[in-house]
Structure formats: structure tokens, C-alpha cells
Amino acid sequence: MSSSGPDISELSDTQRSALETYTTVTGQEPVEAIALLSRSQWNVQIAIAKFFDGEGPDPVEEARAAIETPTPARPTRQTQNLLHEDLAARFSPASPTAEPAPRIETQPGDQPVYRPPFLLALIFAPFNILYRFLFSSFRLFGTLFPFLPRLLNTTASPALHNARRNTTGRRTLAPKDTAARFSREFEEEYGSNSLGFLENGYNMALEKAHRDLKVLLVVLCAPEHDYTDAWVRETLLSKEVTDFVNDPQNNMIVWGGTVQDAEAYQVANSLRCTKFPFAAAIVHTPNVSSTAMAVIAKISGAISPTEFVENLRAAISQHKEPLERIRATRAEQQASRSLREQQDSAYERSLAIDRERARQRREEEKLIRDLQQWKQWRSQSIREEPGTDVKDAVRISIRLLSGDRVIRRFAPATDMEELYAVVECYDVLTETDTSEKTAVEKPDGFDHQYGFRLVSPMPRVVYEVDAACSIRDKIGRGGTLLVEPIDDESGEDE
Incomplete structure (x- = not known):
């Protein structure tokens, strides 16, 4: 890799697709994303989990950096997320019986299936039949002499391993779909069970066990083995085993697979499985490193x-004691985080209440200003009282809410809205120097309603304000009226 960073043009199509998916989710720069994806064997799910959960130190990279620089810098994100695990690892004795849990490189499940032309397939049909016959004979021979397949697996090249995976006749799926298929087939074969197999790939199961501090029980089945069926029914699905696995105090999760699938076959080779049926317990070992996963039982x-x-x-x-210390530390951190979230939530609610009160206060102040402006505008169009020479004028006595009594004469053709306007604008009409007031416009967007x-x-x-008649027709030559406020209760009573 050059000093300017990796060249994206040198990546394969699969790696470019993984890089695009990873950068879309995390928003990380391509240079850093390629480095993390390469350390995760270009598995997007593992790389995303490492990005958000924190990635532990790589022993190979640390040794290489120690040669180049005497004091390598520790990543800030790792220091923040895994400080308590590093302290536990520093003061805890190492377990000599645990071996590192391997990770595997999964194959993409959407690989196109090559189908030869019909004429070519017809020509090579005899060779295909002969190959299948020889392969079936070899499998029978391997069953009679079980040490031969192991010897060939150890000395064979990766290409032969891939050939072994593709000769089972099962369709290659993505790790998640493969796990779901195994769970479905297991239930169809042995009935419903309470083991609760994880429907994720093996690498994601390792990440979940590390993140949740749980024990991962890996179950590998070989359907062609003579003891598999009896072992599953009498041992794995027995009440004693299922109760132990489902006991919350044991903190166990279960991942299973059949060696007929490529992923489970890789897991069996990585765990050095020499005999079926097979199960292994894997757990996080903080006394080794902050991200180490180890096989504690086979x-x-x-x-x-x-x-x-x-x-x-x-x-x-x-391995229970170091995990309990980390769980206690995480519980304290979670309690502190929850307390901070509750405090932040209470603070946000208080701010929301204050903002709402301020908004209501601004609306009330605006309403008061608009109402006052409307009164000034409406008072400009209120007609003066008719003179004494108008014989049929209507004389109205009105008692206001303040207790004041207003006596005013109205022209007989005046409508009821004019009477309401006089009451509403009474404070403006009684102001001095009305002749010197400037013209006032009606406030924009203000819908006035009499209260x-x-x-x-x-x-x-x-006497409603929208009565379609004059004061003379509604009240007569005179009368006494009271002003009543309108509220919800009085409206309901009416």
C-alpha cells in the first residue's frame, strides 16, 4: 500500500460492492474503510459491527508497529469503549486451557450458477455419470476409513476444499439464509425445540457472544453419521441439556449447522473437529485481550x-469470574447512561414547556395588539348618536362587565352588530382627543369574534350579534341590556 492510500481500482467487484455498502452505512472515508474491511475478511456485517462497537487491537499489527515506532498510539474509540475490559485483562490471570476461536471467510450466497450449453452437457454426460459414481465410492471408502478424509483435508489445496463444498448438492446461500435453512430443517427432522438456534452466520454469532458477554454453543451435525440422530434426540434435545442451555444464569446462545453447508464445513475445519457429533463452547476471554474469543470446551x-x-x-x-466483572462494569455504565438520559429527557421536557409558554405568551400579546388595533379601526366607522330631533331613535341602557352603565341613542335602522361594536369599542370611544387620531387599518389575518x-x-x-334585523325591530323603542361573557360552560348550558 502506498503512502497515499489504497487504490480502489485494484479491488475486485465483490470488494467494491462491500466497500460501497459499508461506506453508505457508516459514512467512513474509503481509505479507513478498506483497511477495516480487509481486517474483517471483507465481511460487511463484521466490519459494521466493529465500527460501531469498537475494534480491539490486532496482535500482528501491534508487533509490526512496535518495530517501526517505539510508542504506538492507542485508538481513541477503543480506549473509550473497552477501558474496563483492558483493566480486567491486565489484572486477571490467563487461562492456559482456552484456544483462540477461529473466524471463517464466508462465501457470497448470490454467486451465479454456471450452466453449460445443452449440446456440451450431452457430450460430457457419460463423464459426469462416471465422476458421480467414483465420488460416491470414495465417500463410502472414507466412511470405512475415517482417517483418510482428515488426512486429505490437511494436505489438500484450498481449491480441493472448495470442490468438496460444492459437491453436496445443496444450494449455496448467504450465512443468514443458511442458518435459517438449518433451523427449519432441524425442526422438521426432530420437531420443535427450545434451543433457539441463531439465524445468523457464524461470524455474527461470535460478534453477538462478544458484545453480549454470552457463551456461544456451536453445534455441528453430520447427517450421514450413524450417531447423529440418536445424539440429537437423546442428548442435545434432552430436558437436562435444554434446561441448562436456557438457564439465564448460564448466559448461553446456540448456533448450529450441518457440514453439508459450506459455512459449517469451514467451521468444522477451523475448530479441528475430528469426531461427530460435535459441539464447542466459545466465550469472550478478557484476560487475553479486549476482543479475544476462545474455545473453552469441545x-x-x-x-x-x-x-x-x-x-x-x-x-x-x-471463565465466569472475569465475565461477571465486565458485566458489573457495564451495568454501572448503563445505569449512569440511563440516569443521564433521564436527566436529559427531563431537561428537554422543561425546555419544551418553557418554549410552549413563551409561544402562548407571544400569541396572547399579539392577540391583544390585534384586538386593540381592530377596536381603533372599527371605532372609526361607528356612527354618531342621532340628535334630539330624531323622534323614533332607540334609547338603550347597557350595563358593562365592569359595572358601568352606558346609555346611548341609536338610529332605528342600526343593525345589532353596531350595538355590539359600541360595547366592544367603548374604551376607545371614551378616549379624549378623538378628533386628532390618525386613521388605523384593519389588522391583517385577524378574525375578530365578540367574546x-x-x-x-x-x-x-x-340578542345575537348576527341577527338579521334592526335594533328597532328587535328591541323596540328602548330597553335595558346586560353584557354576559361567553365561555365554554355557558355555551354548553345554552
Whole structure:
């Protein structure tokens, strides 16, 4: 890699697709994204999990950096997220019985299937039949002499391994779909169970066990093995084993696969499985490093449920103490985080209440200003009282809410809205120097509504503002009216 960074043009199509998906989710720069994806074997799910959960130190990279620079800098994100695990690793003794849990390089599940032309397939049909016959014979020979397949697997090239994976006749799927297919086939074969197999790939199961501080129980089945069916029914699905696995105090999760699938076959080779049926317990070991996962138990062969449980219990008890310390530390951090979130939430609610009160206060102040401006505008169009020479003028006595009594004469053709306007604008009409006031325009967007009504006391009659008649027709030559405020309760009573 040059000093200017990796060349994207040198990546394959699959790597470019993984890089595009990763940068879309995380928003990380391509140079840093390529480095993290290469450390994750170009598995997008693992790289995204490392980006958000923090990535631990790489022993190879640390040794290489120690040669180049005497004091390498520690990543800030790792220091923040894994400080408590590093402290636990520093003061905890290492376990000599645990071996590192391997990761595998999964194959993409959407690889196109090559189909030769019909004429070519017809020509090579005899060779294909002969190959299948020889392969079936070799499998039978391998069953009779089980050490030969292991010897060939050790010495064969990766190309032969890939050929072995593709001869099972099963369609290659993505890791998640492969796990879902195994869970479905397992339930169809042995009935519903309470093991709860994870429907994720093996690498994602490792990440989940590391993130949640749980014990990962890996179950590998070989359907062609004689003891598989009896072991699953009598041991794995026994009440003793299922109760132990589902016990919350044991903190266990289960991932399973059949060696007929490529991923489970790779897992079996990585875990150095030499005998079926096979199960392995994997757990995070903070006494080794902040991201280390180790195989703490391997259980192979047809054993009884009691022996199976005892092997798991003994292995878990040896690594339980450091995990409990990390869980306690995480619980304290979670409690502190929850307390901060509650405080922040209360602060946000208080700010929201203050903002709402300020908004209501501004609206009330604007409403008061608009109402005052409307009164000044409406008072400009209120007609003066008719003179004494008008014989049919209507004389109205109005008692206001303040207790003041207003006596005013109106022309007989005046409508009821004019009477309401006089009451509403009474404070403006009684101001001095009305002749010197400048013209006022109606406020924009203000919909005025009268907040009172006029009623006669005895007998009680309500005179609505929108009455389609004049004051003379509605009230007569004179009368006494009271001003009543309009509120919700009075409206409901009416």
C-alpha cells in the first residue's frame, strides 16, 4: 500500500460492492474503510459491527508497529469503549486451557450458477455419470476409513476444499439464509425445540457472544453419521441439556449447522473437529485481550446428557469470574447512561414547556395588539348618536362587565352588530382627543369574534350579534341590556 492510500481500482467487484455498502452505512472515508474491511475478511456485517462497537487491537499489527515506532498510539474509540475490559485483562490471570476461536471467510450466497450449453452437457454426460459414481465410492471408502478424509483435508489445496463444498448438492446461500435453512430443517427432522438456534452466520454469532458477554454453543451435525440422530434426540434435545442451555444464569446462545453447508464445513475445519457429533463452547476471554474469543470446551462423540452438561458447566465456571466483572462494569455504565438520559429527557421536557409558554405568551400579546388595533379601526366607522330631533331613535341602557352603565341613542335602522361594536369599542370611544387620531387599518389575518353577548334581564332574551334585523325591530323603542361573557360552560348550558 502506498503512502497515499489504497487504490480502489485494484479491488475486485465483490470488494467494491462491500466497500460501497459499508461506506453508505457508516459514512467512513474509503481509505479507513478498506483497511477495516480487509481486517474483517471483507465481511460487511463484521466490519459494521466493529465500527460501531469498537475494534480491539490486532496482535500482528501491534508487533509490526512496535518495530517501526517505539510508542504506538492507542485508538481513541477503543480506549473509550473497552477501558474496563483492558483493566480486567491486565489484572486477571490467563487461562492456559482456552484456544483462540477461529473466524471463517464466508462465501457470497448470490454467486451465479454456471450452466453449460445443452449440446456440451450431452457430450460430457457419460463423464459426469462416471465422476458421480467414483465420488460416491470414495465417500463410502472414507466412511470405512475415517482417517483418510482428515488426512486429505490437511494436505489438500484450498481449491480441493472448495470442490468438496460444492459437491453436496445443496444450494449455496448467504450465512443468514443458511442458518435459517438449518433451523427449519432441524425442526422438521426432530420437531420443535427450545434451543433457539441463531439465524445468523457464524461470524455474527461470535460478534453477538462478544458484545453480549454470552457463551456461544456451536453445534455441528453430520447427517450421514450413524450417531447423529440418536445424539440429537437423546442428548442435545434432552430436558437436562435444554434446561441448562436456557438457564439465564448460564448466559448461553446456540448456533448450529450441518457440514453439508459450506459455512459449517469451514467451521468444522477451523475448530479441528475430528469426531461427530460435535459441539464447542466459545466465550469472550478478557484476560487475553479486549476482543479475544476462545474455545473453552469441545464435546465430541455420543455422550450422555449428564456428561454433556458437566463438561459445559466445568468450562463455564473457569471463565465466569472475569465475565461477571465486565458485566458489573457495564451495568454501572448503563445505569449512569440511563440516569443521564433521564436527566436529559427531563431537561428537554422543561425546555419544551418553557418554549410552549413563551409561544402562548407571544400569541396572547399579539392577540391583544390585534384586538386593540381592530377596536381603533372599527371605532372609526361607528356612527354618531342621532340628535334630539330624531323622534323614533332607540334609547338603550347597557350595563358593562365592569359595572358601568352606558346609555346611548341609536338610529332605528342600526343593525345589532353596531350595538355590539359600541360595547366592544367603548374604551376607545371614551378616549379624549378623538378628533386628532390618525386613521388605523384593519389588522391583517385577524378574525375578530365578540367574546360576550347582550341579554335583557326580565324576561331573559338573548340578542345575537348576527341577527338579521334592526335594533328597532328587535328591541323596540328602548330597553335595558346586560353584557354576559361567553365561555365554554355557558355555551354548553345554552
